[in-house]
Amino acid sequence: MADLLSTGVSGLLAAQVGLSTVGHNVSNANTDGYSRQQVSFAARAPQQEGNYYVGTGVDTQAVQRAYSQYLNSALWSAASAQGRANAYQGLTGQLNNQLSGSSNLQSSLDTFFGSMQDVANAPADASARSVLLARAGGLTSTFQALSGQFDSLGGQVQRQLADTVAAINSDSAGIAKLNERIRASTGQQPSDLLDQRDALIKKLSGEVGISVAPQNDGTLSVFVGNGQALVSGTQSYDLGTAANTYDATRLEVVDKGTGAVLSSRIGGGTLGALLDFRSNVLDPAQNQLGRAALALAGAFNAQHAQGVDLNGQLGGTFFNVAGPAVQAAGSNTGIATLTASISDIGALGSQDYVLSYDGSAWSLRDGSGATVAMTGTGTGADPFKAGGLSFTLGGGAANAGDSFRIQPSRNAAGGIAVAITDPNKVAAAAPLVGSAASANTGNAAIGALSVADGSNPNLFTASSIVFSSPTSYSIDGGPAQTFTAGTPVVHNGWSLVLSGAPANGDSFTVKANTNARGDNANALKLGAVANLGVLDGGATSVGGAYGQLVGQVGSAGSLADDAAKTQTAVYNQAMAAQQSVSGVNVDEEAANLVRFQQAYQASAQVINAANTVFNALLGAVKS
Incomplete structure (x- = not known):
């Protein structure tokens, strides 16, 4: 016959495991990452008694966490x-x-x-x-x-x-x-x-x-x-x-x-x-900020160089700014060096480049790894050109695998500074003035007059342009030159563009500006730099x-x-979603606690009954 005491003890032990698991769940209800644990029970193998089977109790099979891998x-x-x-x-x-x-x-x-x-x-x-x-x-x-x-x-x-x-x-x-x-x-x-x-x-x-x-x-x-x-x-x-x-x-x-x-x-x-x-x-x-600094310095300096200051000198550099930075790869084994400069600010982008050598040729890639077309051979006379930049190789031979990174504008904003400290050196005036003779019969007029070469020693020497025909002129009695509408007349470091059509005998004079102290022609142009298209091909x-x-x-x-x-x-x-499966529900655990507590008490009563029966049998045998 089945052992009633063993059956009761198995139920007591099973309820004990259940109570311990509930207590563990409740204790860890607020523990991050804790998964609710569940107890699995299974009935023990029954004992055959003639033509029927009698249960022998319960086994605790496992304590597992409620879990979903998905x-x-x-x-x-x-x-x-x-x-x-x-x-x-x-x-x-x-x-x-x-x-x-x-x-x-x-x-x-x-x-x-x-x-x-x-x-x-x-x-x-x-x-x-x-x-x-x-x-x-x-x-x-x-x-x-x-x-x-x-x-x-x-x-x-x-x-x-x-x-x-x-x-x-x-x-x-x-x-x-x-x-x-x-x-x-x-x-x-x-x-x-x-x-x-x-x-x-x-x-x-x-x-x-x-x-x-x-x-x-x-x-x-x-x-x-x-x-x-x-x-x-x-x-x-x-x-x-x-x-x-x-x-x-x-x-x-x-x-x-x-x-x-x-x-x-x-x-x-x-x-x-x-x-x-x-x-x-x-x-x-950082590149875009540097690009703005380069645009300001480049455009303002270029226009400032077109004026004269209160000392009668051509305008010098107004803003100092750092040029492109070149960094050699730490893995380079050759002795080649690279220098970079800005050749066309309007074509300058906001990305970095890597110039690499494969053993036979150099190639340029942008920050995304896309190949960038280059012109030139990399020499001082014929530098590589791409993206508004010029690259010149020097130092010696490169080996296969050597490379350089070029950052056109990364450091420009941090290094920009005012180059002059003397207020008198602000070049507010135009250095030259042009005028048409009052007897001219054509409709040509002075257009743009600018400095093409500030180092020319004869820049401020007065010059006379005389037309012998609508398509031919001479300067200061020199040889005849062909005039083409829209093409500048260049002489002694200055460049003059005439609008309209000159006639035979018309003349024009270019000379130094004698009213530089009170002249604001270049100052007005410097102010216009604020809205001048510099970047992106002149669009920005x-x-x-x-x-x-x-x-x-x-x-x-x-x-x-x-x-x-x-x-x-x-x-x-x-x-x-994860907590709906693995999280601890305190209300549910409270119900489980009552359920296991009742099972524990009931199993204890079974054990008590088994003890009573055993004592009764002992008493019957003694008597």
Whole structure:
């Protein structure tokens, strides 16, 4: 006959396990990553008694966590996307704040060109000239301040890169250790260890985009990028940071074991956001700011050189600005050097370039890796030309695999400065004046008169242009020259364009401007630089370039805000779905507690009944 005592004890023990599991669930109701545990029971094999079977009690088969691999994987993916979106939003927000803060470049530009107009209104006024130089200093300080803030944000990204890589390595090592403990466990897998591992994977996914592969031995392998292992079985593989091959101050993410650069292969999580922000928002913003500085300096300097100052000297450089930066790859084995200069500001873009040598020819690629067509041979007499730049090779021979990175405008804003300190050296006046003889019978008139070669010693020598026919002229009695409408007349370092058609006997005079102190002709043209098309083939002014910068950063910030809201909603949905299966419901656990408590008490009564029957049998035998 079945053992009533054993049956009661099995029920008591089963209820005890149930009570312990409920208590464990309630205790961990607020533990992040904890999965609700459930007890599985099964009836013991019955005992045959003649033509029937009698039950023998219950066995506790397992204590398992409520778990869905699909929902957990969806949660990890959502955590990776949210980590990236939140980090990206924070970084773009900082950049937008920098542009809209006290260092507002558009206000500085407006103030500077306003003071230029004041000089045009009173070209001989020393105070107006002094204010102009002060406003110019304020403008360059604004450029420098913005550049410094961008550099500071870049330094912050550098520090966050290093910190995030360290956190990834720590979490990867933790997952590998948990893999080892889980693999070493016998029988049923330990639910609490599995939860700890899942919680670490969720944390890791917020730091970097990962893929997870279950293994037959109960371990999980974790990969980043295009299959780079972070965890394989009980072994973790560290990421590291190393200096960029072109710029020792710029960190790249690498495989610590092999040194292979992984930056371009990493996406998702905080690390992906940092790398993406640096490459796709911060670098272009720095380039665009530098492009605006180059446009200002180039256009203003060019026009300033067309005037004369209060000392009667041609206008010199008004703004100093850094040219393109060239960085040789650290892996170069040849001795070739490269210099770069701006040959056409209107064709200058906002991206960097890499010039590479394959052993027989040089090729140029832009920041996206696309090939850029070049002209020239790279010599001083025939430099390579592309994208508004000229490249000249020197130093010696290059070896196959050598390369150089060219940053046309990255450092321009940080290095722009006012070149003059003497107000008298502001070239507000036109250096030359042209006039038509009163007896002229044609309708030709003085058009543009400009300085073509300021070093010509005869620049200020008066010259007379006399037409012997509508298509032929001579200068100062010299040989006859052919006149073509629209083609400049060039002599003694000046260039003159006549509008209309001259007639036989017409004459024109070009001479030094004797009223330079009170003349504002060049000042007016300097003021017009504010709206002068300089970049993008003459379509974009200096202010327009800054507007493009504000627009591209603002757009990135707006998209980042939208992405953060969307990814937060997706994460919350994934978390709710995962918790609907794995989360602890305190009300449900309270009901289970009552159920197991009653089962425990009932099993105790069975044991008590078995004891009573046993005592009755003993009494009957004694009597």
